[in-house]
Amino acid sequence: MEDGALSANSAAPEAARPATDAAIGIFGGTFAPIHHGHLRLALELRERLGLSQVLIVPAAQPPHRLAPEISAARRLSWARLAIGSEPALAVDDRELRREGPSYTFDTLQELRYEHGANKPLVLLLGDDAANQLHSWHRWRELFELAHLVFVERPYEPPAPARELTAFLRGRRALGVAELQSRPAGLWFAASIPPLAISATRIRQLLAAGRSIRGLVPDAVIESLTTEDIRALTHDEDPAQD
Ligand code: ATP
Numbered sequence: 001m002e003d004g005a006l007s008a009n010s011a012a013p014e015a016a017r018p019a020t021d022a023a024i025g026i027f028g029g030t031f032a033p034i035h036h037g038h039l040r041l042a043l044e045l046r047e048r049l050g051l052s053q054v055l056i057v058p059a060a061q062p063p064h065r066l067a068p069e070i071s072a073a074r075r076l077s078w079a080r081l082a083i084g085s086e087p088a089l090a091v092d093d094r095e096l097r098r099e100g101p102s103y104t105f106d107t108l109q110e111l112r113y114e115h116g117a118n119k120p121l122v123l124l125l126g127d128d129a130a131n132q133l134h135s136w137h138r139w140r141e142l143f144e145l146a147h148l149v150f151v152e153r154p155y156e157p158p159a160p161a162r163e164l165t166a167f168l169r170g171r172r173a174l175g176v177a178e179l180q181s182r183p184a185g186l187w188f189a190a191s192i193p194p195l196a197i198s199a200t201r202i203r204q205l206l207a208a209g210r211s212i213r214g215l216v217p218d219a220v221i222e223s224l225t226t227e228d229i230r231a232l233t234h235d236e237d238p239a240q241d
Contacts, residue, residue: 023120025054037197208238
């Protein structure tokens with residue numbers, strides 16, 4: 001794979017045993033609602049990259065999309081229900097405790113401060129997010145704070161902007177072990193067994209009055225109120241398939 005491409009690395013996975021001083025994964029999103037595609041991504045990458053834990057970080061005010069009608073507090077509580085007692089994952093509510101747009105730069109800066117200069121931090125991004133990375137607040141500086149791992153997503157081919165491709169040149173990690181050897185500055189493309197689930201489709205199914213069982217953790221489904229469903233489906237076209 002050439003530098004600059006975001007397609008998955010085909011090399012055999014290296015053994016990646018999480019150590020207490022191992023890298024931490026950071027996985028942000030709107031999570032409206034959180035679904036099994038999110039959870040599998042976090043769990044697969046934790047094992048593959050040897051991360052000690054993956055932090056699920058719901059955005060309070062996503063800078064790149066209209067604020068969802070459903071509140072950040074509800075999205076946060078679903079994230080907590082979804083991970084349950086799974087020790088590999090933790091929900092981080094810092095973006096709800098900040099004012100203003102939820103910039104990933106601010107989140108990584110806080111985590112860098114808390115964990116010190118030497119701790120490897122790894123930001124996990126699906127391809128649709130990676131394709132927009134060049135428009136993120138202070139995006140180049142994200143690499144001063146963390147490594148970035150791009151993850152294949154069904155129906156979202158990698159299409160990095162030209163300025164991102166140019167920036168990535170020469171920064172690609174040769175393997176997952178290299179991510180653990182430095183605190184920040186590298187990128188890596190990872191593939192996971194694909195799950196073609198999106199929150200958009202879940203909202204469309206809800207709008208059509210259809211089942212979302214199997215797409216969303218049961219604990220989340222059981223907590224949905226009529227008001228949640230109204231807020232989630234506001235502005236959403238019902239699924240037609
Ligand atoms: P929506 O359909 O509302 O855009 P979403 O399902 O994409 O929602 P987000 O909260 O926007 O969920 O995504 C958070 C992160 O999870 C993004 O980096 C996105 O690429 C990734 N992601 C979401 N679903 C999947 C999936 N099925 N496979 C891989 N990555 C995913």
